[in-house]
Amino acid sequence: MHTEGISTVSELDVEGVDSSIFGLDLRVPQNQGHFEVELPASRPAPAPSARRKTWGAWRLRLERISGVALLLVAWELAPRLGWVDRQFFVPPTGILRELLKTAISGEIFIHVGVSLGRTLAGLVGAILIGIPVGFLLAGWFPKAARFFQPLLKLFGQVNAFSLFPLFVLFFGIGEIAKFSIIFWSCVWPLLFGTIVAIRGVDPLIVKTARSMACSNSIFFRDVLWPAALPAILTAVRIGAMTSFLMLIAAEMVGADNGLGWLVHNGTINYQMARVYLAASTTAALGLGMQAILNALERRLVHWRPAPTSI
Amino acid sequence: MSATATTTRRPLTDRLLDPLPILLFLAIWELAPRLGGLLRIFISPPSEVVSVLAKMIWNHELFPHLGISLTRAFSGLIAAFLVGVPLGFLLGGPFRSFQRVVRPVLSFLGNVNPFALFPLFVVLFGIGEVSKGVMVFWVCIWPVLFHVTAGVEGIDPLLIKVSRTLGCRPLRLFRQVIVPAASPSIFHGVKMAAGSALFMLVAAEMIGASRGLGWLVWNAQLNFFIPKLFAATVTISLLGLALNALLGWVERRFFHWQQA
Numbered sequence: 090m091h092t093e094g095i096s097t098v099s100e101l102d103v104e105g106v107d108s109s110i111f112g113l114d115l116r117v118p119q120n121q122g123h124f125e126v127e128l129p130a131s132r133p134a135p136a137p138s139a140r141r142k143t144w145g146a147w148r149l150r151l152e153r154i155s156g157v158a159l160l161l162v163a164w165e166l167a168p169r170l171g172w173v174d175r176q177f178f179v180p181p182t183g184i185l186r187e188l189l190k191t192a193i194s195g196e197i198f199i200h201v202g203v204s205l206g207r208t209l210a211g212l213v214g215a216i217l218i219g220i221p222v223g224f225l226l227a228g229w230f231p232k233a234a235r236f237f238q239p240l241l242k243l244f245g246q247v248n249a250f251s252l253f254p255l256f257v258l259f260f261g262i263g264e265i266a267k268f269s270i271i272f273w274s275c276v277w278p279l280l281f282g283t284i285v286a287i288r289g290v291d292p293l294i295v296k297t298a299r300s301m302a303c304s305n306s307i308f309f310r311d312v313l314w315p316a317a318l319p320a321i322l323t324a325v326r327i328g329a330m331t332s333f334l335m336l337i338a339a340e341m342v343g344a345d346n347g348l349g350w351l352v353h354n355g356t357i358n359y360q361m362a363r364v365y366l367a368a369s370t371t372a373a374l375g376l377g378m379q380a381i382l383n384a385l386e387r388r389l390v391h392w393r394p395a396p397t398s399i
Numbered sequence: 400m401s402a403t404a405t406t407t408r409r410p411l412t413d414r415l416l417d418p419l420p421i422l423l424f425l426a427i428w429e430l431a432p433r434l435g436g437l438l439r440i441f442i443s444p445p446s447e448v449v450s451v452l453a454k455m456i457w458n459h460e461l462f463p464h465l466g467i468s469l470t471r472a473f474s475g476l477i478a479a480f481l482v483g484v485p486l487g488f489l490l491g492g493p494f495r496s497f498q499r500v501v502r503p504v505l506s507f508l509g510n511v512n513p514f515a516l517f518p519l520f521v522v523l524f525g526i527g528e529v530s531k532g533v534m535v536f537w538v539c540i541w542p543v544l545f546h547v548t549a550g551v552e553g554i555d556p557l558l559i560k561v562s563r564t565l566g567c568r569p570l571r572l573f574r575q576v577i578v579p580a581a582s583p584s585i586f587h588g589v590k591m592a593a594g595s596a597l598f599m600l601v602a603a604e605m606i607g608a609s610r611g612l613g614w615l616v617w618n619a620q621l622n623f624f625i626p627k628l629f630a631a632t633v634t635i636s637l638l639g640l641a642l643n644a645l646l647g648w649v650e651r652r653f654f655h656w657q658q659a
Contacts, residue, residue: 240420356518
């Protein structure tokens with residue numbers, strides 16, 4: 090019985106992870122196993138002086154920045170020196186100028202705000218449906234979960250893009266269509282992730298709590314929820330990434346504001362600086378979202394080391 | 400390890416129940432448009448979808464699109480594998496300074512929304528096969544790269560220290576210790592990349608293409624030919640399921656010794 094549960098978990102796990110777009114999942118190993126060339130003994134044993142320590146810290150910082158700096162310099166110089174076509178490769182200063190221009194007119198803030206609002210709406214909707222349904226299916230109705238699993242897998246596999254025209258047919262090109270596209274693509278990773286999280290809870294914990302005659306509410310609040318939380322947060326992370334990904338696509342097809350629209354508009358008007366600006370903004374927002382999720386994870390599951398994000 | 404064994408040993412009644420929810424869903428899907436009035440315009444029942452699919456296969460319409468989509472997906476995926484695996488080994492390996500220099504750049508690039516880059520790829524590489532290949536490559540490289548890096552970093556240091564103590568030379572260490580230890584993670588990255596390859600390809604083909612499954616969806620929508628839209632959607636979903644099943648089988652078959 091127990092092993093059977095595990096086997097379905099691994100199946101579902103595969104499924105849930107596959108619905109993600111970015112390479113973020115539970116199974117990224119903890120970043121402890123750096124293998125080092127020199128063995129510890131070959132290092133200078135005495136503690137480094139304070140001066141050397143600050144130099145080491147500075148060097149680390151310098152190394153971290155140098156890659157980005159090199160890239161920026163090369164990117165700035167290449168179009169200016171005529172190595173690449175300046176019309177296609179807008180140098181960073183050109184992007185900055187565009188950023189300033191749109192910031193002064195306030196345009197960029199509107200687009201970012203609208204895009205963030207749409208992402209959050211879709212994500213929150215998916216969280217509000219996916220996590221409770223996952224809890225119900227895996228925690229209370231395991232038979233129903235097993236029964237519906239093939240169907241859910243099938244739905245999770247339906248590419249949101251191929252549903253895109255259908256959503257537009259049903260809901261028009263308004264906000265509901267965008268919401269439903271984001272919702273659809275986020276809800277499956279969240280649902281599967283929650284189911285996997287609950288099935289992955291150590292049966293020993295569950296049995297112990299049960300044999301101590303733990304009431305349902307306490308069992309949920311103090312046992313099941315904290316035990317499943319790390320994996321659920323991973324599912325939320327995947328959902329957030331997916332929602333952001335789908336948002337740009339949805340806005341490119343039918344919208345009159347937002348970052349996706351900025352890309353689309355920049356392309357058809359041949360203003361490459363706007364496209365580059367929108368692309369860099371998406372990257373910055375993506376990194377910001379990851380940082381927020383990391384902080385959330387550290388706060389909520391402080392007993393577990395945070396996953397490495399490269 | 401015993402996971403595959405127990406799935407095959409599940410009771411027969413249980414396994415017979417497996418397709419039941421799908422059949423139920425198909426029945427509802429078939430009946431709902433036939434009974435309801437307005438829905439019929441938007442939703443074609445499965446029987447109609449199957450007949451359209453059969454007609455498209457008969458007309459030699461479906462397979463060329465399927466073929467071109469698969470070719471694009473695979474060429475991009477293979478390119479991503481060829482670049483991502485060596486780079487991932489470098490990033491996970493012992494070159495600490497190199498990692499500190501390169502990682503922030505990659506982390507920024509990996510976070511750029513691929514859709515925002517599609518127009519740039521079109522401008523840079525045209526609307527032909529190259530730009531589609533580059534799009535798939537761009538989407539696939541990140542999961543491969545990150546998983547290879549994580550796989551190499553996650554190798555138990557004990558394994559490496561023991562091999563070194565036993566006098567293992569670097570090349571042999573790499574071939575017989577590092578590669579096998581990292582291989583499950585590498586495969587996992589490839590699996591995720593394959594999933595996103597198909598996913599993004601459909602999007603790319605919907606945005607700008609004249610052939611392929613994504614174009615088929617797009618074209619059906621433009622002409623308001625709903626049964627064809629459903630037929631293309633079903634084909635894409637089945638393709639995704641088949642790919643998943645195949646890769647899952649390969650993983651169980653070859654990496655069963657590794658606990659995920």
